[in-house]
Amino acid sequence: MPPFLFWIFALLMLVFGAAVVINRNPIASALNLVVSFLGLAALFMSLDAFFVGIIQVLIYAGAIMVLFLFIIMLLDLRAEKLRKINWLASAGGIAVALVLLTQILYVIGNLKAAQQTFPPLARSTIDDVRNVGLVLFGNYNLPFQIIGILVLVATIGIVLLSRRELR
Amino acid sequence: MVTLGDYLIVSGILFAIGFAGVMLRRNLIIIFMSLELMLNAANLSLVAFSRFHVQPNGLPNYNAQVFVFFIITVAAAEVAVGLAIIVALFRARQTTNVEDITSLKF
Numbered sequence: 001m002p003p004f005l006f007w008i009f010a011l012l013m014l015v016f017g018a019a020v021v022i023n024r025n026p027i028a029s030a031l032n033l034v035v036s037f038l039g040l041a042a043l044f045m046s047l048d049a050f051f052v053g054i055i056q057v058l059i060y061a062g063a064i065m066v067l068f069l070f071i072i073m074l075l076d077l078r079a080e081k082l083r084k085i086n087w088l089a090s091a092g093g094i095a096v097a098l099v100l101l102t103q104i105l106y107v108i109g110n111l112k113a114a115q116q117t118f119p120p121l122a123r124s125t126i127d128d129v130r131n132v133g134l135v136l137f138g139n140y141n142l143p144f145q146i147i148g149i150l151v152l153v154a155t156i157g158i159v160l161l162s163r164r165e166l167r
Numbered sequence: 168m169v170t171l172g173d174y175l176i177v178s179g180i181l182f183a184i185g186f187a188g189v190m191l192r193r194n195l196i197i198i199f200m201s202l203e204l205m206l207n208a209a210n211l212s213l214v215a216f217s218r219f220h221v222q223p224n225g226l227p228n229y230n231a232q233v234f235v236f237f238i239i240t241v242a243a244a245e246v247a248v249g250l251a252i253i254v255a256l257f258r259a260r261q262t263t264n265v266e267d268i269t270s271l272k273f
Contacts, residue, residue, distance in 0.1 A: 010173075010177045017184045020188065021187055021201060026194060047214050049232055051232065052214055090191055097190060100182075101183035105176065114172030118171065118219055119219070119221045121227065132236070154248050157251070158247055
């Protein structure tokens with residue numbers, strides 16, 4: 001992938017990611033998050049991780065964000081707009097986030113490997129899904145089954161939480 | 168050329184944006200979306216390292232991509248349970264603002 005495409009998609013992802021935090025309307029935040037995830041999926045594909053890029057679009061931008069939008073529209077969160085901003089707490093939050101960002105950038109700046117470009121692959125086209133599947137069902141078979149149990153438990157938990165007579 | 172550091176810096180900035188969202192916003196649903204941003208920042212650096220550590224047979228290191236797959240699955244389960252909890256909370260309290268939900272505070 002040419003460098004300018006990387007910067008375009010990275011900028012797209014970061015700008016819309018920041019818009020998620022800045023926007024006061026929850027629906028606008030959720031839609032910004034979808035665009036941010038699409039930019040992230042493009043970055044995954046620029047790293048030759050096509051399978052991860054596709055499930056990013058299908059699961060995150062498709063399933064999870066639809067769930068978010070569904071809940072936001074169900075709850076009807078218009079009253080939130082009227083609240084006034086606590087500027088002191090906001091400044092404190094931004095300061096803590098900036099300190100964290102400085103630390104991350106300092107660590108990356110001292111990392112020797114961060115200066116290197118990516119080594120070339122053996123072939124330009126790789127059958128990504130097959131390779132991921134081989135590792136997933138070979139080395140990581142037990143964790144995969146545990147994840148299945150986790151999803152089952154989550155499903156049962158949601159059914160229990162959604163019952164009317166919950167106290 | 169794009170280096171590994173560029174991807175890591177973009178991932179770090181995205182993580183900081185998500186962290187700022189958790190610190191700044193008082194709406195539970197927006198806090199939840201910011202958590203998703205942070206999870207995705209971690210995913211981006213994992214995939215970048217996966218592509219960086221090319222194995223002797225010329226393929227990327229797929230362990231990291233399997234890890235990303237697990238993270239996405241756990242995030243999906245987490246979002247489903249979390250939103251169910253938020254709906255149950257909204258049913259009981261008619262709010263999703265964290266400043267109104269302080270029953271556990273001293």
